[in-house]
Amino acid sequence: MVAKNTDEMKALAVKLFQINAFKFGDYKMKVGINSPVYFDLRVIVSYPDVMQTVSDLLVAHIKDLQLSSKHVCGVPYTALPLATIVSVQQHTPMLVRRKEAKAYGTKKLIEGIYQAGDTCLIVEDVVTSGSSILDTVRDLQSEGIVVTDAVVVVDREQGGAANIAKHGVRMHSLFTLSFLLNTLHEAGHIEKATVDAVAKYIAAVQINSDGSFIGGDKSVAEANDFSRTKLTYESRANLAKSPVAKRLFNLMATKQTNLCLAADLSEADAILDMADKCGPYICLLKTHVDIVSDFSESFIVNLQALATRHNFLLMEDRKFADIGNTVSLQYGQGLYKIANWADLVTAHTLPGRSIVQGLKAALGGANSAKERGVFLLAEMSASGNLIDEKYKENSNKIATEGGDVDFVAGVVCQSADCFAFPGLIQLTPGVKIDEGVDKLGQQYQTPEHVVKERGADIGVVGRGILQASNVEKTAASYRDRLWAAYQERVAK
Numbered sequence: 001m002v003a004k005n006t007d008e009m010k011a012l013a014v015k016l017f018q019i020n021a022f023k024f025g026d027y028k029m030k031v032g033i034n035s036p037v038y039f040d041l042r043v044i045v046s047y048p049d050v051m052q053t054v055s056d057l058l059v060a061h062i063k064d065l066q067l068s069s070k071h072v073c074g075v076p077y078t079a080l081p082l083a084t085i086v087s088v089q090q091h092t093p094m095l096v097r098r099k100e101a102k103a104y105g106t107k108k109l110i111e112g113i114y115q116a117g118d119t120c121l122i123v124e125d126v127v128t129s130g131s132s133i134l135d136t137v138r139d140l141q142s143e144g145i146v147v148t149d150a151v152v153v154v155d156r157e158q159g160g161a162a163n164i165a166k167h168g169v170r171m172h173s174l175f176t177l178s179f180l181l182n183t184l185h186e187a188g189h190i191e192k193a194t195v196d197a198v199a200k201y202i203a204a205v206q207i208n209s210d211g212s213f214i215g216g217d218k219s220v221a222e223a224n225d226f227s228r229t230k231l232t233y234e235s236r237a238n239l240a241k242s243p244v245a246k247r248l249f250n251l252m253a254t255k256q257t258n259l260c261l262a263a264d265l266s267e268a269d270a271i272l273d274m275a276d277k278c279g280p281y282i283c284l285l286k287t288h289v290d291i292v293s294d295f296s297e298s299f300i301v302n303l304q305a306l307a308t309r310h311n312f313l314l315m316e317d318r319k320f321a322d323i324g325n326t327v328s329l330q331y332g333q334g335l336y337k338i339a340n341w342a343d344l345v346t347a348h349t350l351p352g353r354s355i356v357q358g359l360k361a362a363l364g365g366a367n368s369a370k371e372r373g374v375f376l377l378a379e380m381s382a383s384g385n386l387i388d389e390k391y392k393e394n395s396n397k398i399a400t401e402g403g404d405v406d407f408v409a410g411v412v413c414q415s416a417d418c419f420a421f422p423g424l425i426q427l428t429p430g431v432k433i434d435e436g437v438d439k440l441g442q443q444y445q446t447p448e449h450v451v452k453e454r455g456a457d458i459g460v461v462g463r464g465i466l467q468a469s470n471v472e473k474t475a476a477s478y479r480d481r482l483w484a485a486y487q488e489r490v491a492k
């Protein structure tokens with residue numbers, strides 16, 4: 001049974017999406033298969049208001065269903081704080097199940113005061129196959145405790161309720177996945193196509209409590225057409241948390257270009273000339289202002305005018321990499337006052353999360369955080385660079401978790417597995433008609449290869465255009481090839 005569809009439930013559904021407790025992408029599940037939706041209710045401990053609402057709704061649900069029990073027990077670990085609040089609010093003593101028995105002392109699996117024959121209500125955050133609930137039920141039963149009911153926050157509708165019913169336990173959920181999807185669609189956060197794609201996957205992938213599933217690997221892969229590289233830029237715009245990423249996705253879709261020009265020239269007029277010639281073909285123009293020998297405010301005014309005329313965004317590829325306080329000053333102050341004019345900047349993740357917080361700290365007043373964004377570097381195109389798998393993984397976490405994700409517009413990287421969240425944009429430099437390596441270690445791949453094999457959403461081309469004899473014609477050709485590769489990728 002599902003809780004009543006009140007306005008409060010709908011508001012909570014949207015809030016869970018906004019705090020990233022509920023996300024779309026292509027995620028590896030505990031049962032070993034990939035899923036287009038992922039719940040991470042661990043984050044709610046960082047939002048006391050959400051914690052309060054979820055636990056209030058759980059208590060109300062328990063009351064409505066008249067589920068009386070002598071104890072409550074949370075499934076470790078995410079549901080433990082929820083079970084604690086339920087226990088305190090209802091004055092029902094709690095039991096704590098250890099995942100491993102202590103190697104010393106009592107060696108008990110169940111902590112708390114109880115007697116054989118006592119009843120216990122299970123509290124769980126998210127149910128897929130129901131196997132985690134069943135592990136807890138088994139340990140409680142081995143102590144003679146009677147379990148007949150479980151209240152859960154989210155039922156992913158993949159067979160969990162039926163699996164635990166086979167063991168005599170009824171499951172009662174606050175939310176079903178269908179309710180969450182429909183609510184997000186009604187509230188304008190996701191498209192109907194997204195609702196349908198996830199529903200198709202859920203229907204095809206029903207899981208048994210032992211982790212096996214109906215259909216086999218092939219049917220899972222076929223059912224999941226939700227990996228970010230298969231989605232259109234329009235549909236990904238709806239999923240973006242960063243307003244600038246949303247704007248850029250929409251710009252790419254309407255202007256039909258996924259080409260970024262790296263305008264690595266050292267004279268202001270040469271950059272402006274290049275911006276004017278390539279403007280009709282690009283979605284983004286990327287600068288390194290510290291190589292411009294005659295930098296001036298009027299250069300920026302003229303560059304912004306060209307960006308407006310030709311409808312492209314500006315990115316300063318500053319690759320910030322210092323402590324928060326320093327990057328804040330580098331972004332907002334000094335000769336270049338980057339925060340005043342660059343829609344987007346790039347930053348290394350080496351210093352950790354503080355890099356994003358430091359950049360955000362420079363914003364305010366006319367430079368609203370809503371109009372600015374950062375691309376985080378998770379990989380580099382330089383041969384012999386020191387980035388490894390762990391670094392990539394942690395960069396992905398900075399880009400997709402925590403309170404500052406609305407400032408992260410995308411990731412600079414070389415491969416499709418760097419991140420799964422479809423609301424982020426993959427920017428890939430090192431693009432040229434011919435593959436190869438330059439004298440200083442820059443590695444190049446073709447436009448088709450970076451988009452179709454490496455997951456690039458935007459291909460960055462510098463010298464491939466800057467050194468061409470006919471700049472306009474070359475920019476148009478890169479635009480055509482990158483765009484055709486994207487169209488083939490989403491049509492597959």
Ligand SMILES: O=c1ccn([C@@H]2O[C@H](COP(=O)(O)O)[C@@H](O)[C@H]2O)c(=O)[nH]1
Nearest residue numbers: 262379380381382429430442461462463
């Ligand atoms: O890993 C990275 C990150 C950034 N870049 C930048 O892209 C351009 C590439 O220029 P080409 O002339 O096409 O080689 C340049 O501005 C780099 O700073 C990168 O190449 N690799």
